[in-house]
Amino acid sequence: MTRNPSPARPATRRPLRPSTTYRNRPSWRARVRRAVGGVLRPGPWKRGPVFAAAALLLGLILLLHAEIPNRIGGLGSLVETFLPWFGLMVPVLLAGALWRRSASAVAALLLPAVVWFDLFGGLLGDKSRPGGDLTVVSHNVGADNPDPAGTARDLAASGADVLALEELTPRARGTYERELAKTYPYHTVQGTVGLWSRLPLSDTRPVDAGMDYGPLAATKPADVKPADNRALRTTVATGRGPLAIYVAHLGSVRVNPRSGFATAQRDRGARALGEALAAERNGRVVLLGDLNGTLDDRAFADLTARMRSAQDAAGDGFGFTWPAKFPVARIDEILVRGVAADSSRVMPTTGSDHLPVAARISW
Numbered sequence: 001m002t003r004n005p006s007p008a009r010p011a012t013r014r015p016l017r018p019s020t021t022y023r024n025r026p027s028w029r030a031r032v033r034r035a036v037g038g039v040l041r042p043g044p045w046k047r048g049p050v051f052a053a054a055a056l057l058l059g060l061i062l063l064l065h066a067e068i069p070n071r072i073g074g075l076g077s078l079v080e081t082f083l084p085w086f087g088l089m090v091p092v093l094l095a096g097a098l099w100r101r102s103a104s105a106v107a108a109l110l111l112p113a114v115v116w117f118d119l120f121g122g123l124l125g126d127k128s129r130p131g132g133d134l135t136v137v138s139h140n141v142g143a144d145n146p147d148p149a150g151t152a153r154d155l156a157a158s159g160a161d162v163l164a165l166e167e168l169t170p171r172a173r174g175t176y177e178r179e180l181a182k183t184y185p186y187h188t189v190q191g192t193v194g195l196w197s198r199l200p201l202s203d204t205r206p207v208d209a210g211m212d213y214g215p216l217a218a219t220k221p222a223d224v225k226p227a228d229n230r231a232l233r234t235t236v237a238t239g240r241g242p243l244a245i246y247v248a249h250l251g252s253v254r255v256n257p258r259s260g261f262a263t264a265q266r267d268r269g270a271r272a273l274g275e276a277l278a279a280e281r282n283g284r285v286v287l288l289g290d291l292n293g294t295l296d297d298r299a300f301a302d303l304t305a306r307m308r309s310a311q312d313a314a315g316d317g318f319g320f321t322w323p324a325k326f327p328v329a330r331i332d333e334i335l336v337r338g339v340a341a342d343s344s345r346v347m348p349t350t351g352s353d354h355l356p357v358a359a360r361i362s363w
Helices: 020-024 028-042 050-065 076-079 083-100 103-108 110-123 147-154 170-181 264-278 300-305 310-312
Strands: 134-140 162-166 188-189 193-199 201-206 230-237 241-249 253-255 261-262 284-288 332-337 340-346 358-362
Touching: 050 083, 050 110, 076 083, 076 230, 076 261, 076 300, 083 264, 103 110, 103 230, 110 310, 134 147, 134 241, 134 284, 134 332, 147 162, 147 170, 147 332, 162 284, 170 188, 170 193, 188 201, 188 230, 193 241, 230 264, 241 253, 241 264, 261 358, 264 300, 310 332, 310 340, 310 358, 332 340, 332 358
Parallel strands: 134 162, 241 284
Antiparallel strands: 134 358, 162 193, 188 193, 201 230, 230 241, 253 261, 284 332, 340 358
């Protein structure tokens, strides 16, 4: 029996599909947008122009701070007072540059980073060394100090051989004299500054600190009341020979909208003190005091040309001393000439708005 063959199945026609190339091809609108975006979107060297400009400006401020004019509200001195803090802008600008993926801003940040490290990198390590012949301490005890007796006891316990106090008031003077008498048999008070010593003192006299009187001179005019004095000079008899010590409290500075950073009286005191130190015949000199300014300030060029900061030479860190609750500036200094600073430190807080500073010096 013959089987009938199966009927042929009708061929299934697949629908035509667009080719892969045609399907994935972007529309002409998308191609135009992509072309325009490629032209307008800046590359990594063109991104972040604001951050790059800010980095260059910061670098120029650090590099040329001495050229910032003071005649415009004392702007130059104001910048120099807080100059170390400008370094905080480097990581801030770096974060912005990375956020914008700006290669130009990152490259521009090399300028402020290198300049800041050149200016202040030497302060970051501990430069103290053992030894020393004499320990000196300086402290602005504060006119509003609520506990002068406690401050005196803390200072006496510091082990200082020579102790300089600034901003002494007539009311508190007796307290300091009583509390320090047992530890320091020798002392002198000239106006608002005083010096207490374990060693004999001689040739003590007031020194001009730039008050509003007369032409500048190395010694204060005779018609000025002792209570107005803010600086002194004396000789300490050490086992290694005489040591000239100056104690100074320079004029205060003010910031106000009209005059800006007012430093006239302080600057006069700095110049007068520089003249006194230039005339000093003793080759071994120590200056202790509240300068009401940092040594980065151009006003102290005469002092830094003749003397060296103990903190810079033998300290650890920036040594900020004011204000005591959150120090932002080192305005209390120990400067030396003809002797070496072996160590320098900032002492714990007292009842004053300043922190005491101490240094160990040697011949």
